[in-house]
Amino acid sequence: MNEKTEMLNCKEVIKKLYDFLADEITVEDVLKFKTHIEKCGHCNEVTLFHKKLKEIVKNSTKETASEELKRRILASFEK
Amino acid sequence: MRKEEITHEKFLELAMPLVDSLYSTAFRMTGKKMDAEDLVQEALLKAYGAFDRFQEGTNFKAWIFKILVNAGISNYRKKSVRPQTSSYDEFEEYYLYRKLNKTQSYDSLNKFDVLDELFGDDVKKSLETISEQFREIIILADIEEFSYKEIAEILEIPIGTVMSRLSRARGTLQKLLWEFAKENGYVRSKE
Numbered sequence A: 001m002n003e004k005t006e007m008l009n010c011k012e013v014i015k016k017l018y019d020f021l022a023d024e025i026t027v028e029d030v031l032k033f034k035t036h037i038e039k040c041g042h043c044n045e046v047t048l049f050h051k052k053l054k055e056i057v058k059n060s061t062k063e064t065a066s067e068e069l070k071r072r073i074l075a076s077f078e079k
Numbered sequence B: 001m002r003k004e005e006i007t008h009e010k011f012l013e014l015a016m017p018l019v020d021s022l023y024s025t026a027f028r029m030t031g032k033k034m035d036a037e038d039l040v041q042e043a044l045l046k047a048y049g050a051f052d053r054f055q056e057g058t059n060f061k062a063w064i065f066k067i068l069v070n071a072g073i074s075n076y077r078k079k080s081v082r083p084q085t086s087s088y089d090e091f092e093e094y095y096l097y098r099k100l101n102k103t104q105s106y107d108s109l110n111k112f113d114v115l116d117e118l119f120g121d122d123v124k125k126s127l128e129t130i131s132e133q134f135r136e137i138i139i140l141a142d143i144e145e146f147s148y149k150e151i152a153e154i155l156e157i158p159i160g161t162v163m164s165r166l167s168r169a170r171g172t173l174q175k176l177l178w179e180f181a182k183e184n185g186y187v188r189s190k191e
């Protein structure tokens, strides 16, 4: 491995975890991150746990607008 | 077609697919169906009025959410005092995981099973319990999946603040989830 693809250590992986899940790290770091969790069971578990937690939060609260609201909105824009 | 008609159509074409998302966020902000519906309508009318200032090619969703969030703040909650700058621990957003790691669960549920058990209502209740500021940022980041930069624009705060507020919000949410997990007997705390 050359210096550019230097490994991330566990501490760095955990620090970047939420940014990784939010797709807010560089492509290069994504690669390093993935390389690390492929080999490190602990960091892999921490990642999967938080990924799942994020999904649960996302799915817990979806509300949808009523058809009636949508009709009212469209009506309010009619001239 | 006349110019206004094109504008009118263009606006609806961009805005209508976002009504569910706007409503969902409005509902979380106001807690009431009627208020949420009024807020969505108000935001859409405001956005339409300001549509000539929207720059084509930029992010319409972030733009309209900013209008919604601002309208929501001025109508439905007192402009909040600056977020408390309480010290927080760097790894607060790993609270739940750390707790579960140190805990024995009933029926040998593993950490992932506990998450499954938490599904739905507990998360919803926890989200309703945390402060408006925390709830708002979790909705924008984890539910609507805006980027840090977009959230910074919507809330008009620096990116650094977005990130630190998010960790505190997640930490607070996880502490509540932990309480629910204990209450419901998914885990047995040794403490």
Ligand SMILES: [Zn+2]
Pocket: A009, A010, A011, A013, A036, A040, A042, A043, A044
């Ligand atoms: Zn590791």
